[in-house]
Amino acid sequence: MAGLLELDNLSRRFGKVTALDxxxxxVPAGQVVGFLGPNGAGKTTTMRxxxxxxxxxxxxxxxxxxxxxxxxxxxxxxxxxxxGLYPNMLVAEQVQYIxxxxxxxxxxxxxxxxxxxxxxAVADRAGSKVGTLSHGNQQRxxxxxxxxxxxxxxxxxxxxxxxxxxxxxxxxxxxxxxxxSGRCVLFSSHQLDLVExxxxxxxxxxxxxxxxxxxxxxxxxxxxxxxxxxxxxxRQGVWARAIPGAAVSEVDGGEVRLVLDQAADSDVVLDxxxxxxxxxxxxxxxxxLSEVFREAVGS
Amino acid sequence: xxxxxxxxxxxxAAALIRLWLRRRGRGGSPPVGAVAxxxxxxxxxGDTGLVAWREIRERVRGRVFQVVTVILFAVVTxxxxxxxxxxxxxxxxxVGVVAGSAPVEAELRGLARSAGVPVxxxxxxxxxxxxxxxxxxxxxxxxxxxxxxxxxxxxxGSDTSAGARYVRAVSQALGAQHAFAQAGLTQxxxxxxxxAKPLPVESLQPGKKPRTTAEATALLGVxxxxxxxxxxxxxxLMGVMEEKASRVVEVLLAxxxxxxxxxxxxxxxxxxxxxxxVALVVFALALAEAVGSSLVHGAAPLVVAAILAWLxxxxxxxxxxxxxxxxxxxxxxxxxxxxxxxxxxxIFGYIVSLIGVSSxxxxxxxxxxxxxxxxxxxxxxxxxxxxxxxxxxFLLSVAVTLGGTVVVAFAAAQVYRTAVLRTxxxxxxxxxxxxxxx
Numbered sequence: 001m002a003g004l005l006e007l008d009n010l011s012r013r014f015g016k017v018t019a020l021d022x023x024x025x026x027v028p029a030g031q032v033v034g035f036l037g038p039n040g041a042g043k044t045t046t047m048r049x050x051x052x053x054x055x056x057x058x059x060x061x062x063x064x065x066x067x068x069x070x071x072x073x074x075x076x077x078x079x080x081x082x083x084g085l086y087p088n089m090l091v092a093e094q095v096q097y098i099x100x101x102x103x104x105x106x107x108x109x110x111x112x113x114x115x116x117x118x119x120x121a122v123a124d125r126a127g128s129k130v131g132t133l134s135h136g137n138q139q140r141x142x143x144x145x146x147x148x149x150x151x152x153x154x155x156x157x158x159x160x161x162x163x164x165x166x167x168x169x170x171x172x173x174x175x176x177x178x179x180x181s182g183r184c185v186l187f188s189s190h191q192l193d194l195v196e197x198x199x200x201x202x203x204x205x206x207x208x209x210x211x212x213x214x215x216x217x218x219x220x221x222x223x224x225x226x227x228x229x230x231x232x233x234x235r236q237g238v239w240a241r242a243i244p245g246a247a248v249s250e251v252d253g254g255e256v257r258l259v260l261d262q263a264a265d266s267d268v269v270l271d272x273x274x275x276x277x278x279x280x281x282x283x284x285x286x287x288x289l290s291e292v293f294r295e296a297v298g299s
Numbered sequence: 300x301x302x303x304x305x306x307x308x309x310x311x312a313a314a315l316i317r318l319w320l321r322r323r324g325r326g327g328s329p330p331v332g333a334v335a336x337x338x339x340x341x342x343x344x345g346d347t348g349l350v351a352w353r354e355i356r357e358r359v360r361g362r363v364f365q366v367v368t369v370i371l372f373a374v375v376t377x378x379x380x381x382x383x384x385x386x387x388x389x390x391x392x393x394v395g396v397v398a399g400s401a402p403v404e405a406e407l408r409g410l411a412r413s414a415g416v417p418v419x420x421x422x423x424x425x426x427x428x429x430x431x432x433x434x435x436x437x438x439x440x441x442x443x444x445x446x447x448x449x450x451x452x453x454x455x456g457s458d459t460s461a462g463a464r465y466v467r468a469v470s471q472a473l474g475a476q477h478a479f480a481q482a483g484l485t486q487x488x489x490x491x492x493x494x495a496k497p498l499p500v501e502s503l504q505p506g507k508k509p510r511t512t513a514e515a516t517a518l519l520g521v522x523x524x525x526x527x528x529x530x531x532x533x534x535x536l537m538g539v540m541e542e543k544a545s546r547v548v549e550v551l552l553a554x555x556x557x558x559x560x561x562x563x564x565x566x567x568x569x570x571x572x573x574x575x576x577v578a579l580v581v582f583a584l585a586l587a588e589a590v591g592s593s594l595v596h597g598a599a600p601l602v603v604a605a606i607l608a609w610l611x612x613x614x615x616x617x618x619x620x621x622x623x624x625x626x627x628x629x630x631x632x633x634x635x636x637x638x639x640x641x642x643x644x645x646i647f648g649y650i651v652s653l654i655g656v657s658s659x660x661x662x663x664x665x666x667x668x669x670x671x672x673x674x675x676x677x678x679x680x681x682x683x684x685x686x687x688x689x690x691x692x693f694l695l696s697v698a699v700t701l702g703g704t705v706v707v708a709f710a711a712a713q714v715y716r717t718a719v720l721r722t723x724x725x726x727x728x729x730x731x732x733x734x735x736x737x
Binding site: 048051052053054070073074076078080082083084085086087088089097098100101102145 | 346349350353357361542545546547548549550551552553554555556720722
């Protein structure tokens with residue numbers, strides 16, 4: 001199964017507020033794509049636009065190069081930010097109902113519901129009313145409702161919010177598994193370390209605009225080179241202060257972190273460190289996703 | 300009792316099918332089969348049918364529905380049984396006669412027939428025995444042979460029971476006979492005077508004719524329509540609001556169109572309402588038939604059919620409005636302020652029609668209201684009960700109401716589509732005017 005979800009030039013204004021500003025990015029099949037941005041950046045509006053829940057002033061959402069319409073959306077799975085379940089409906093019936101609305105026959109919906117409730121470890125609550133479940137279990141049921149019809153594209157708004165570590169592991173595992181079985185998976189989150197662990201790619205938006213995108217590895221390797229150096233017996237890192245093209249960003253317990261510009265020579269840095277004493281650590285560091293994010297949104 | 304084996308067989312078949320479906324569901328197959336299963340098993344109405352079926356199932360399962368249904372059936376049972384039981388409580392009057400005579404006994408029997416009271420005359424050998432029988436409750440009254448009537452308990456002036464009426468009639472008639480005898484009239488003369496008929500009194504204005512069965516049925520029908528509409532329209536309003544408040548509408552609208560969701564809700568709740576009303580009517584007719592009640596028994600089939608038809612039409616007209624109003628709110632207090640202006644024409648139509656039916660003659664206002672969609676569901680059944688509507692007037696009213704329903708449904712769908720996904724406070728109707736103008 002292969003597919004490509006394309007968001008092309010999406011624009012949307014609410015009065016004087018620009019929610020989406022010519023936003024474009026793609027979600028390829030087989031990848032978990034993290035969708036990041038500060039609060040109010042336009043993530044939820046983007047996801048709602050994929051499902052036609054908000055009108056667009058311009059731009060289009062495409063699936064395999066064709067505009068997304070009701071038939072395509074039926075093959076997508078959606079988990080909104082503010083969870084949407086009938087509190088008085090039984091768990092299994094609710095998931096089956098969503099499956100049926102996505103076009104499944106009654107036996108297929110029943111079978112898939114059983115499978116997913118077991119997979120997400122809520123099978124023992126199948127006969128309970130949704131409103132009686134804990135927040136974490138309701139989240140699992142919501143995910144089951146998004147997955148029951150075996151969607152080709154999965155769009156999840158903050159699926160990990162408020163979950164305990166076991167819940168995060170369970171849902172994270174399912175997202176990776178879905179992507180590896182050839183589905184498109186797009187999910188938003190503010191838990192950047194988790195996104196870094198789960199996602200192959202990310203798209204970062206701010207004020208409705210795309211400010212960074214790419215694979216996690218590309219983004220981590222992008223920008224200025226970073227070095228972490230430790231010299232035995234040195235606590236202040238004075239040796240690093242006057243190296244051309246290298247700026248000290250942090251000195252922590254004798255570990256000196258430097259940001260190198262393009263002209264800087266790492267051999268010069270190593271020589272300077274050796275002149276100060278025995279070098280016990282000399283490592284090029286990857287940027288954390290959180291750093292990429294902060295840099296991209298200017299915070 | 301003949302139907303019992305059939306009911307058991309149907310229940311057993313349903314249980315087996317359910318078990319089979321569950322077994323299939325427990326097969327442990329991975330969910331990848333869903334793709335192949337797509338677009339199978341769609342009902343006649345597709346997604347709208349699924350939404351409607353969920354509404355029916357959840358509503359019928361709900362405690363509110365079950366309690367209200369029990370109450371309504373209890374009210375119908377009481378409405379049919381109480382008048383019947385009351386009519387049937389005319390127990391036989393046992394009259395003890397001391398030193399009676401054939402003319403007196405004939406008079407007592409004649410008065411009983413006139414009053415519609417069965418009477419049993421018991422000849423008593425003497426006053427002490429008669430008093431003892433009266434005190435023991437074996438007799439209801441005693442003619443003591445000296446021109447007095449004895450009863451066990453005093454009879455209040457306000458007592459309108461058959462027994463009290465009979466005692467008064469006997470007292471009056473025998474008192475008159477006693478007076479005639481004292482005046483020296485012969486028996487024949489006394490009998491002539493006793494049979495005197497009052498002079499007929501004629502009024503210039505037509506009198507109020509007694510209520511016919513069709514009118515009584517129409518009266519009950521108007522009340523039934525109001526009760527059912529009030530209950531189910533509130534459900535529609537609350538149901539839409541709750542879907543919006545719980546945000547489940549966002550999940551649903553990601554796969555079904557707003558009009559399908561709206562129509563499914565309206566149809567589902569409407570089906571429950573109609574089923575409940577039909578069940579009540581059938582139950583009332585069956586019960587009336589069983590107990591020989593004149594209240595509903597013998598009602599013109601046209602009136603019953605018209606009541607059910609107008610229940611459907613009334614629900615169809617108002618349900619869209621209530622659903623649209625529900626989509627504007629996301630809290631219960633907001634819903635109540637929404638419902639008030641919508642319920643005003645409904646209550647107005649109901650009260651005017653009810654007064655019309657109760658007064659015995661439909662007013663001009665009722666005749667006008669029968670052709671306005673918001674009030675026709677009450678006024679037209681009232682006119683039909685009076686026999687004041689011809690078939691073409693009935694069809695005209697239906698056509699006007701259906702036309703109004705189409706207009707209302709279109710506007711409501713537009714409002715719903717725009718408002719149901721707007722959160723963060725009540726949506727003002729004027730904010731939606733551009734939507735309606737599209």
